[in-house]
Amino acid sequence: MPIDIRGRIPFTGKHPLSDTAIGRYASFFIQPPSPTTADAHTIVRAAREQERLGYDSSLIPQNSTRPDVWACTGWALAATKRLKLVAAHRIGLQAPTLAARTLATLDRLSGGRQQVHILQGRTDADMRRDGDFLDLSDRYRRAEEYVRIFKQTLTSPEPFDFEGDFYRVKGAFSEIKPVQSPHPVLHFPGGSEAGQHLAARHADAWAVNGTTVDEVRGAIQGIQGIALQHYGRRLERFWTGGFNLILADTEQSAWDRAEQIADEVEGFIAAGRAQAPINTRSSAGAPPRPDREGESLYFRLATLTGHGPSLVGTPDSVARALLAYYDVGVTTVTLGGLCEYHSFDGHDLITHDDKDLLAKLIATLRRGVAQRDAARLRDDAAKPAAEAA
C-alpha cells in the first residue's frame, strides 16, 4: 500500500538556542521553559510547508495543559488542501457522541482529511488536571464503551441507545456523517496488554510499540495474532510514530551534526536553561539505549530530552533504513524534527538545502515503496501460474 508519510504540527515557534547553525538545529530538541500557547502563524506555516514537501499527513499531539488539539487541526485543515491531519484525542473528557461529531464535522469541513489517534492520557497527574480520576483498572473498560459509542455515532443510520457502566445515551445520532467511509482512520497506541486488546478490537491503524526493525516486526506480529485469535480481524495499518531526522549530503557530516546537536543540548540542560523533557516516555525501567544502533538509529538526543529516536544519514541511507520498516509491515511513518523548524518570529530555523534533503528523502522513500509494491504485484500475479504448473 502507498506509504503514509507523516509530520507533526507544532503549536508555537521555537527560540534558537544560540545564533549558530547547530544552535538552530538544536532548538527542535530542547527549548527554554515557556508556556505552549497556540500560534496561528506557526500552525499554518508548518501545515503548508509539509504539504509542499510531500507529506501525506501530520499529527497534532496532546497534553493536558496545552492548546486544544481539534481547534488546531481545524485551523491547519483550513489552511491546506491535501494534507490530512491526525488529532490526538483523549478518552474520558467529553461525551463520546460529541467527540465523534467533532471528528465528523472536521472531516466534512475539510473534504475528508481529518483522522484521529485515540489515547488514554499520559499520566495520572495529566488526567486529574482535566478532571478525570478514574482508576487505571477501570480505564480500559470505560475506553471500550467510549470507542463503541464513538464508532456507532460515526456510522449509525438511525438514532441509537447505549446503556453501559460508564456511559449512557438515548437517541444518539449524528446527521453529519464523515466523508471518509465508513469513517476516518482510527489510530490507537497500545503498549500494555489491555491497550493492545483495545487496539486489536477497534484500530484501523496501530502505533507500533517498538523502535528497531526487529522490535517492530515482533510487535506487529504480536498484535495481529491477538486481533486474529480473539477478534477475528486484521489490522490494516501500522505506524512508527517517533523518528526525528538529521540529514546531510554525506554520512560523516550527518553524524557530525547529530553529535554536535547532542553536545549543544547537553550543554543547554547542564546550564539549567532548558525545560523538562516534554514526552516522558513510559519506558521507566526499560534498559537505556546505546547512543547508536544499526546504520541510522541515534538515541542520544532521545535519552537527553525524551524525544523519540533520531534517524541520521543521507536521504539515501535514511530511506533505506525506513524501507526496512516498510518491509516488516509499517505503512505509516512519522518523519519529524526537520518539518517543525519554525521560529517564534515567523522564520525557518533550517536552510533551503535542509528542506531539499527532506524532499529528496520523501521522494526516495516513495520510489522504494512503489518498487516494492510493484514487485509484490508481479509475485502475486506469478503465483497461480506457478502453482498450476
Added chain:
Amino acid sequence: MPIDIRSRIPAASTQPATGEDQALANYLDFYLNRRRGFEPEVIVRAARDQELLGFDSSLFPQYATRAAVWPVVGWALAHTTRLKLVAAHRIGVQEPAIAARTLATLDRLSDGRINVHVLQGRGDEDLQRDGVFISKEEGYERSHEYLDIFVNTLTATEPFSYHGKHYRIEESRSDVRPVQAPYPLLSIPGTSDQGVELAVRYADVHTVPTATPELAAQGIARTRAAAERLGRTRPIGFWGDANIVLAETDDKAWELAHRIGDAVAAVKGEAQEHQYVHGDAYARDVTNEGPVWYARLNRLSGHGYTLVGSPATLANYLLGLYRLGINIITLGGIGQAYTKDGVLLDPAGEHGLLRQLIALLHEGALAIDQEQDLRAAA
C-alpha cells in the same frame, strides 16, 4: 458596551425556488425549518458576506444531532478577519477545563474574535442524546461548578484544584490563554430564576426580549434587580434576538410578513401553538403586538420574535432598545439562502437592505454613545 450587530451562521443549503417566488421561499425555508444538510461552502460564504455587510458577530447554534459547534466556529474564524464568532456551548457534555481551553485556543488562533454563549441545553431529549441525564435543579447546581472551573481555567495564573459535588480537578492549569482580557465575552440566556441567577453570577451578557420596548425593559430591570440582590457590581450587557422581515417600505414589509404568516399557517394550521418559543417564556403570555412585532408568526413557527419594517423603521426601533441597554442585537431569519456551492439566492435584495439597516444602526449607536458620553461628562 458598544453596539454589536449579530447574525447566525447557516450550514444548510437552499434549493432555488420552483413555483414560489424566491423571496417568499427564503423566509419560508427559515420559518418552516426546510433547509437541510451541511455544506462547508455555505458556512464560508455566509461568514464572509456577513463580514462585508457590516455584521459585528455571528452565532453558530448547537443541536445534539448536528455539526459540533467548536469546529464550525473555528472554520468560520479561519476564513474571516474581522467577524466575531459566537459558539453556543452546552454545560455538561465536556469537562469544563477542556471546553475552556478550546475557547482560549480559538481566541488565540483568531486573534481575539470568539465569544461563547453558555447553555443548559435544548431540552432533555437533546441532552440525553449526548449522555446527559440530569434534573433541571441539579443541572443548575452543576452549572455553577462548571462555570467556576471554566472561568478559572481561562484566568488562573497558578495551578488550581477544585473539589465540588459534580466536578473535581487537581492542579489544573492552561498554557494557552485567551487574547481577550480577562476572557472572551460570555453570555448566558434564561428566564427562570435560576437562569437569571446563573447569568448574574457568571455572564458578561444576559438575554432579553426584543418584541416590545416594555418587554425589553422588564427583562433588563429584572436582571439588574437580581444583580443588585446578589451583590454584582460590574455592569451586565444585554443581548436581544430577533428575526426580521425587511423591505423598502413598512407597507411592503408588512405585506410580506402577512404572506409569510399565511403560508406558514397553511402548512401548520392556524391554531398551532408552540411550547418552546426559542426558550423564552414571554412570547406565550403577551397578546398585544408591538409596533414592529409580528407575534402570530412566532406562535405559528416556534421561532423567536419577528420584527417587521423598513430599514429606517427597524433601525429606529432597535436603537430605542439600544438606549434601554441592549447592546447586542441579532438580525436573523434573513439573508441566509445559499446553494450548496455557496451561491447567494437573493432576488429581493435582502443583503442590500441588511447593509442599510446595519449602517443605520452603527451610525445611530455612535450618536447615542456620544450623547451619553457628553451627559456623563457634564
